[in-house]
Amino acid sequence: MHAKQSAAALPNSIIFPGAKAPVASLGAEEATHLRLQALARYAGARSRDSRVIDNSVSQVVLVVEGAVKLIASAAAGRTQVMGFYFKDDFIYVPARDTHAYNLCALTDCELVAFPATEFIRLAQSDKTLNNNFLSHLLRALGRCREKSLALGQKTARERVATFLVSMAERIGAPFSNGAVLDLPMSRRDIGDNIGLTIETVSRQMTELRNAGIVSTSGRSQVKILDLAALKQEAGHLPVPT
Amino acid sequence: MHAKQSAAALPNSIIFPGAKAPVASLGAEEATHLRLQALARYAGARSRDSRVIDNSVSQVVLVVEGAVKLIASAAAGRTQVMGFYFKDDFIYVPARDTHAYNLCALTDCELVAFPATEFIRLAQSDKTLNNNFLSHLLRALGRCREKSLALGQKTARERVATFLVSMAERIGAPFSNGAVLDLPMSRRDIGDNIGLTIETVSRQMTELRNAGIVSTSGRSQVKILDLAALKQEAGHLPVPT
DNA sequence: CGAATTTTTGATAAGGTTCAATACAAGTGG
DNA sequence: CCACTTGTATTGAACCTTATCAAAAATTCG
Known part of the structure; x- marks a missing residue:
């Protein structure tokens, strides 16, 4: 339309x-x-x-x-x-x-x-x-330049973590040491955004869950339990001095 | 300095x-x-x-x-x-x-x-x-968005081809069915630009040379012998109608 | 010409994709 | 309201592309 x-x-x-x-x-x-x-x-x-x-x-x-x-x-x-x-x-x-x-x-x-x-x-x-x-x-x-850097240099784990950090900052509600978010996009959308397949996105989410960094419920809700750890996984630069 | x-x-x-x-x-x-x-x-x-x-x-x-x-x-x-x-x-x-x-x-x-x-x-x-x-x-x-698309979706071959097409447009001198260019950057720079290692860049260049699409002399000179074929390799969209 | 650097080539390994099957969630109609 | 249907997500196994490690060849520069 x-x-x-x-x-x-x-x-x-x-x-x-x-x-x-x-x-x-x-x-x-x-x-x-x-x-x-x-x-x-x-x-x-x-x-x-x-x-x-x-x-x-x-x-x-x-x-x-x-x-x-x-x-x-x-x-x-x-x-x-x-x-x-x-x-x-x-x-x-x-x-x-x-x-x-x-x-x-x-x-x-x-x-x-x-x-x-x-x-x-x-x-x-x-x-x-x-x-x-x-x-x-x-x-x-x-x-866009940040994204280029991520797509050019980062591993699957880092990309998924980066994505979650970014979403937490934009649409997350504060929660304990992290945030709760309701992702409006599908795994396919996420994959197409960070240059991965849905399977890889899914596996990385599972690993982050197993590591106790996030928890999920249903398709869309993600709780970030440890934002600091997630940022670590995202491969962010240490804060400039 | x-x-x-x-x-x-x-x-x-x-x-x-x-x-x-x-x-x-x-x-x-x-x-x-x-x-x-x-x-x-x-x-x-x-x-x-x-x-x-x-x-x-x-x-x-x-x-x-x-x-x-x-x-x-x-x-x-x-x-x-x-x-x-x-x-x-x-x-x-x-x-x-x-x-x-x-x-x-x-x-x-x-x-x-x-x-x-x-x-x-x-x-x-x-x-x-x-x-x-x-x-x-x-x-x-x-x-930058074009680059994101390339880094997120394209194969090594396509990235190298895309890079060469872009350079031909920017600093190439017309030559037969293609262009001649003198690349001022190293293989490492190219790799860091398109998200590949120097070895992969080198191998893809070799394959493009073997396919008769480009020829090289010295480190920096690249002759694009068949620009149409190179654009094909780059995975460009067909011209919009 | 010779030394240093860069590039190319080769062998191996890792990370991610693909293909295939299962599990789960959400929506639909009885 | 529940069974059925559909679409989406997860998990598993095999494969493939690209990265990594190592060495040889080529180019540049003093």
């Missing part, structure tokens, strides 16, 4: 009660709000919907509610999950080129999409918005 | 004859030039110099001449080469954080570095410069 259309035209979409709220988290000045509103395409999506937004042009997407994954497709049907995004996250989705990028809903969710070109033009006249966008891009680049 | 210092203080550095030229490729408006000049730190480096620029603060670096690599260091002495950069390339080097980023010279080279914070502030008042910086960041993010 395509989503570059106004909310009214989408049967599945969730109509926002107060339309101003989502755009507010972009931190733009008052004067920019109206113009952002005009540009915004609200899109609701049900869990598992793929191609949640139109990728014929580059888009800047804000997650208002729910969770999505950004996937890239290469030859031979292989896909890489470039990242997972949650409430208030901000995603740059390039237009289809040598690889095709798409957003897929992991849960029912609400998104706001802006055509990138117009968004950037608008940001030029609003220092706050421009700064926010810039610092978002810098963070995205930083995270 | 540290390089956040003016050219005059660097024994190794190459003093530029006309100091305006390097900044010109940033495409800034006339009025911004002087302020960029004031901000710029010129740094020359000899081949193999590491820590070519100061990484205690984030920097935006322009390559005026030569070639450099951006490396990230993780625990256990593992390093990932995040990318290679050549004349007129533009690099965002974040301050040291959970990982340490550094520029290393592959050849004798000339660089211009700007403290990122001030550079960004200056860009705010110059639409052209701001646009250039933004589009640079978007391209950098795109390339």
Whole structure:
């Protein structure tokens, strides 16, 4: 299902009660709000919907509610999950080129999409918005480089641990010496994100469980019992002095 | 050797004859030039110099001449080469954080570095410069995502082929059905860039040579005899329709 | 030319994938 | 509400790719 259309035209979409709220988290000045509103395409999506937004042009997407994954497709049907995004996250989705990028809903969710070109033009006249966008891009680049490092250098164990640490920081609820999290993505998604097969992910989870570092219940709940130990497993750099 | 210092203080550095030229490729408006000049730190480096620029603060670096690599260091002495950069390339080097980023010279080279914070502030008042910086960041993010896909999904053969295709596009001279290139980096650098050991890189090069797709002479010269075949090996997506 | 370094080649081993089967969770219809 | 069905996750065994270790060959540089 395509989503570059106004909310009214989408049967599945969730109509926002107060339309101003989502755009507010972009931190733009008052004067920019109206113009952002005009540009915004609200899109609701049900869990598992793929191609949640139109990728014929580059888009800047804000997650208002729910969770999505950004996937890239290469030859031979292989896909890489470039990242997972949650409430208030901000995603740059390039237009289809040598690889095709798409957003897929992991849960029912609400998104706001802006055509990138117009968004950037608008940001030029609003220092706050421009700064926010810039610092978002810098963070995205930083995270992507971290991922490159992980994919290029780390073992299966380290990758799974790294993934869990990252998720704990983003969607974990504090718990004892660690955190509790409810993973909205499947083992396949995790594998495609960290460059492993589902079997390897599963085995590493089992080993972490046997080592008493995490415990699991059901498919999605993970309790991190010892965050320090998990970070150790993740192969993180000692804190710089 | 540290390089956040003016050219005059660097024994190794190459003093530029006309100091305006390097900044010109940033495409800034006339009025911004002087302020960029004031901000710029010129740094020359000899081949193999590491820590070519100061990484205690984030920097935006322009390559005026030569070639450099951006490396990230993780625990256990593992390093990932995040990318290679050549004349007129533009690099965002974040301050040291959970990982340490550094520029290393592959050849004798000339660089211009700007403290990122001030550079960004200056860009705010110059639409052209701001646009250039933004589009640079978007391209950098795109390339980094491509690399994630390669590291997460591709085989050794595909990675080496992908690397060669990319280098051909960036520093190759046209030649018959392919290109000739003079690689300024070692096999180790290549391996650290695409997540393989030097032995595996070497073996894959040998196989590509045996397949008649490339030929080599000396350490650094590579002739791509059949670019189409090499792209095939790289596992690229068929051109979108 | 000769020394030092880098690259290539070879043999072996380890980590991860693949294939196959079982167990588990969640949803569906009686 | 429970049995049945479907999809997802876990476990096991064999295989394959790539890493590791070790040595020889090639290139660069003094």
